[in-house]
Amino acid sequence: MTIQQFKQTAIEKLTTSPSPALDADVLLQWILQKDKTFILFNRDLELTEEQEAKLAEAIAKRKTGLPIAYITGHKEFFGLDFNVTPDVLIPKPDTEILVENAANWIIDEYTRQPRIFNICDMCTGSGCVGISLMKFLSESDGTISKEHLPGFTMCDISSAALAVAKENADRLLSKAQRQKFNFVQTNLFDNLGHAKVGIYDIIVSNPPYVPASETTELLKDGRSEPRLALDGDVTLEGKPSGTDDGLALIRNLIPQAYRFLIPGGMLILETGEYNAEETERIMKENGFKNTKLYYDLEGQLRNVSGIK
Ligand SMILES: C[S@@+](CC[C@H](N)C(=O)[O-])C[C@H]1O[C@@H](n2cnc3c(N)ncnc32)[C@H](O)[C@@H]1O
Structure with a gap:
């Protein structure tokens, strides 16, 4: 599965999230340890099986309503990266x-x-x-x-x-x-x-x-x-x-x-x-x-x- 395919699947699955595209981006950044620009310019990059499995687990958690910050364990505040x-x-x-x-x-x-x-x-x-x-x-x-x-x-x-x-x-x-x-x-x-x-x-x-x-x-x-x-x-x-x-x-x-x-x-x-x-x-x-x-x-x- 490519980055672009993951994004499409995530948007289809996260029907109750107010921001499914953003959720997908943040999860990709977290799993790949890359920034927004990398995700944007590497849509055809193939995800590894391990990355796909982690992303599937994260999507399942997000579907229960768990906020993205609790899934990734991080939240930016005042320009700083806080553990949560x-x-x-x-x-x-x-x-x-x-x-x-x-x-x-x-x-x-x-x-x-x-x-x-x-x-x-x-x-x-x-x-x-x-x-x-x-x-x-x-x-x-x-x-x-x-x-x-x-x-x-x-x-x-x-x-x-x-x-x-x-x-x-x-x-x-x-x-x-x-x-x-x-x-x-x-x-x-x-x-x-x-x-x-x-x-x-x-x-x-x-x-x-x-x-x-x-x-x-x-x-x-x-x-x-x-x-x-x-x-x-x-x-x-x-x-x-x-x-x-x-x-x-x-x-x-x-x-x-x-x-x-x-x-x-x-x-x-x-x-x-x-x-x-x-x-x-x-x-x-x-x-x-x-x-x-x-x-x-x-x-x-x-x-x-x-x-x-
Ligand atoms: C609204 S949160 C604020 C957390 C953080 N300061 C922030 O702005 O994101 C309120 C915090 O107050 C703590 N708290 C609740 N009752 C308290 C009490 N009686 N004495 C001290 N802390 C309390 C909670 O555990 C929680 O961490």
Whole structure:
């Protein structure tokens, strides 16, 4: 079978996928370890029997609804190649603006008062937010000098998710950057000590914020993402909260984050477009000042921030 024949077969078989041609391309790139251009210019290349067998297995998995990223074990985020497993949420393009908005605030603050920032990535999952932030601040943008590499506390309740985040930090960060990362298994801020005074300059978080009923609907498509990563309607004990606005976890996160911030520190959260304004209200209610709403590239409300 040639590359072109595989693509045709894949498109015919992946009837329930919203993007069968793209799925076929990504699977070919993964199996052949080649880029898009190679696939495009080598349509008549014969696949080996082993490659065909692996591709057939991948198509069978995709037909169950399993996302391509869980099949290949990789997802690009902020220009970086993250390892993913079904223990972590697949990093979403929407979350890139959380990194950008956090980075903009850090750069402004750093320009005003150069120092070593102490950053908490709460609900870190694959580690994509904190790791991208470190890379951007210390490499791409270059504003933060080497002596001032920020420190990161990467938190998640799931030990399996933290294992993936650590693996990504080991793969993607330099030795000096990696040394500034600390991973903590914790239910929100429980295991971060009893802060009498604030610790963090900025807390950045993409927490579970999807309403419980919508989470149940989403998971019906076989995507296999952890319910723990999506459902925002859970109590501190991890039980259903009985609410259906996606905000039960955020209602606990906000006052805890306030205690863990230094005066003048920022909390910035990703939310749904449907619960961003209510999140801003909860921030104000808990003492945050200068609260702000941010839109994503599709014009949807996506981030909320406030200053202690
Ligand atoms: C929406 S995912 C975000 C993952 C990653 N930061 C991203 O943006 O792709 C939310 C993460 O929060 C974690 N989580 C859920 N409840 C938590 C809790 N009570 N304390 C800490 N982490 C929690 C989940 O395990 C999951 O990894």
